[in-house]
Amino acid sequence: MTAPYVKTHIENGIETIEFFHPAHNSLPGDILAELADAIAAAGENEAVKVIILKSGGDRTFCAGASFKELIAIDDAQTGQVFFSGFANVINAxxxxxxxxxxRVQGKTVGGGVxxxxxxxxxxxxxxxxIKLSELNVGIGPFVxxxxxxxxxxxxxxxxIAIDANTFYPAEWxxxxxLFTQVYDSTEELDEAVNGFAKQLCGYNPEAMREMKQMFWQGTEHWDELLAQRAAISGxxxxxxxTKETLKRFK
Structure with a gap:
């Protein structure tokens, strides 16, 4: 099986950041940390004008956090660190x-959403x-x-948080x-994503930077908020x- 990875590629001002894990792209803490670092580095790289985030493989975009690590948690501090993985990526x-x-090519669950x-x-x-499945195991999509x-x-x-056992269609x-466009195939998706990224590269980087800051206004407290949410999940x-529920999943 292919080993987990986070890899980056820069071409003509576009940085593609790709993550992968053989367990349906469910991400353990070390891969999440690498992903957060890659996003932060891309943001600081003057040669990068736009970023594409994608996962490897043909099917699942991301199945959430590593279930293997989840069932191994035995204290609150470890739990908070575990649930901080996606928090750190989202904040990055x-x-x-x-x-x-x-670029979402397939099903996405929990942290992937x-x-x-x-x-x-x-x-x-x-x-x-898409599905928010956290309530299924006795937690919740707090982070x-x-x-x-x-x-x-x-x-x-x-x-979708309350109806935790249902996949909601891409069209929904x-x-x-959540999605701006939905395509019939991965090939059509890639053509659209790459074409749009090239288009953005022709725009004023300073204007895009100011727009991004405007779009995210009001989220400045998320470092603290998501840490608090990770503690709740932990x-x-x-x-x-939850312990009894997880035993049934082992």
Missing amino acids: MRKCPKFILG GLASATDYCMATKFAA VGPAVERKLGLSGMSQ ARQKG RLVLSEF
Whole structure:
């Protein structure tokens, strides 16, 4: 099986950041840390005008956090560190002064929905159904909630958070504002993402930087907020209810 990775490629002002894990792109802490660092570095690189965030493989965009690491948590501090993984990536995306384009080729779950929501412009295939499954294991989408709510609104976010066992179609996500466009194939998606990235490279970088700051206004407290949310999840994962639920998933 292919080893997990985060890799970057810069060409003509476009930096592509790609992550991968053989377990349906479910991401352990070390890969999440690499991803956050790559996004931060791209934001500081003057040669980069726009960023494309994508995952490897043909099917799942991201299945959320590593389940193997989740079931190994045995204290609150470890739990908070675990749930801070996606928080750090979302905050890196929020602070990055460059537009981040999301390329979602397939299903996305939990933290993966948070990543898609934290992009500035997200395109997907018709296979990119979304699900917030956290309540299924006795937790909740506390860390990704602010990013998802920012895109779907409170009504849309609460709907999929409460209905934690249902995949919502890509077209539903488009209608709610998460995806800008939905394509019939990955080939069409890639053509659209790459074409749009090239188009953005022709715009004034300073104007795009100011626009990004404007779009994210009101989220300046997210470093503290997402840390608090990670602590909530870290506490809940130690509850008897969640422990018993996780045993059934082993």
